[in-house]
Amino acid sequence: MSTMIKNISRLLVHVMLLGTVLMVVGCASQPDSKNLQPPKHPAQQVLKDDVTYAIDVYDPLEGLNRNVYMFNYYFDEYFFLPIVHAYEFITPDYVEERISYFVDNVLEFGNFTNNLLQLKFKRSGIVLERFVINSTVGVAGFWDRASEFGIHKQPEDFGQTLGFYGVGDGPYLVLPVLGPSNLRNASGFIADSVLFNAVGPARWVDDEASSLIFTGVSAVDKRHRIPFRYYRSGSPFEYELVRQLYTKKQEMEIAK
């Protein structure tokens, strides 16, 4: 029980730290609209109030978000990616793949609980089946034998569970390190972490060192698997594009 309290309090500290970072980063610069020579195609003339623009997403914290987005770029560039590259350099592809499968297998816990919470019993059953197969035939999860047998992943998280029950997106958020999110999914992420630590795999193992190592390895493994790089799209409107695509993708995930 003490481990659980420790884990939750550690999580709280992390969240508070995150909050402090957000405060410090401050607000985005807004172009000063006074004394500006109107361009040839001014927004006031071209845009219409009664038209819905696909690019618009509810983003009241945009100034903050843009700064966190930039923070993430620097964090990636000078801290996270060098670690990921070192990991990729010393680890043979074959081993990387084993680690990815291992991490995914441990994280099936979240897929299971969230499928269950959405009353998707058949899918929960499939997750359980995957976990049993991969933990045994797949040698502690290092191989994804279940997929080879045609038993595919059924990913769900608590953000999607909240969405399933009609909780709206809430404002768009760019989380430090983690990247694009929204209020619902950020809350969901915290809920998933609490569950994972309080009643999930971290609790079963009940060993702080192992949990910490797993957290570190899974973070590096996840970044290793995401090809996205900040500011590499070349678009001066990358922030808007990522926001729009993220929001649409979440809608699709909830519909699934």
Added chain:
Amino acid sequence: MVRRLLIVVGVCAWLVAAPLSSGYAYDYPFANRYIATVLGTPEEFAAKLPDSVPVQQDALVMFPQRQVPDVLWNLAELRYSYVLQEHEAPLMFLIAGTGASYRSAKMRLMQKVFYQQGYSVVSLTSPTHPNFIVAASCSGVPGVLGDDARDLYRVMDKIRNRLAQKAHFSRYYITGYSLGAAQAAFVAKLDEQEHKFDFSRVLMINPPVNLYNSVQILDAMLDDNIPGGLDNFNQFYTEVTDAFTKVYKNGDNVEFNDKFLYTAYKYYRAADVNIDRVKAVIGLDFRMSSGNMAFVSDVLTHAGYVVPVNAELGRNAHVTEYAKVLFRLTFLDYFNDILVPYFQQQKPEITVADLIANTSLKHIDSYLRNSDKLGMIGNEDDFILRPGEIDYLKQVFGERATIFPHGGHCGNMGYPDNVAAMVNFFKAADKE
């Protein structure tokens, strides 16, 4: 036994001879040119290429003195990639199409094709891409082919000098697709005076004949194919993404990756695909590229196009409104409102007709006709060409043109016959 051997020999002979005879069957799978353009060549139909090649990435600064505006801060260094052979080998330069970067899907395809062929390869971002405009465009106003070629040439020379410390090059080749093809020809023409490379072969893949004509076709593809016009874009977007959601939800083990569009196509079956929507998607892609280009050019040259001349945009400025305005403006608007005024300011005597002529291959017509080192690959049904333009290309290149019956605009580049055509064009020069 002997009979079987004869059959095998016969089949082999037929396979070799087939592409040479006029009536050979070309089985690239998508007959519709718009679908071909969007889906490209899915893996199951594509030429077999290595999964990965030992690519290195690097970046360079062409104009160290240039004050890059804050809002463009992350575009200040020109990124590129290269992959080197361990032994002395020809060096191939690849130029990307409109708005595409050095690591676009088609660039990665060509990189693998030519690396596998035994060449070292340098991949270059299109001069119309924001990164190139900020980091390597002398004027900051892309579109005039001669000027773009000079910018490219400078970059190529600098990269070659850097790589010369790591590898030996026996000769130089250059190729590009779409706009990059036209630029490759202009680079080759420039090299005839400068002689820094003396290219042995130059290949143009799906070039426009006249950029000015082609952009108008592409501009219209978005405007004309959104029911009710651009005011209704959001509804169009919702319908398209709803259709994708249905595939994602009901399809078997569907994931979002480069195969998703083809999965969706198979899900809805060819007969049910609305071609107007497909055209709109091509137009959308082009509109986004040209909007990015216009914004960067506007900010860099203080053109007062969509951004007020005296606005100071910080790193994290709110620029969403500009994106919305640019979505309503065409490449032609950019041409009229940024490109023409810029070049007329540089040279008051230059006319609009001169500038339009400078966006055309016809500007270097006699060079294209008379230089044997140039060749082209194209498609009979390429929709970026106006009626008669494919005939112009056939006439100019004669024997040096390989024209496939269908494939749209660059859709069939990964198809085995197309890859073979690319490789064979250069192979002939390897032995010279």
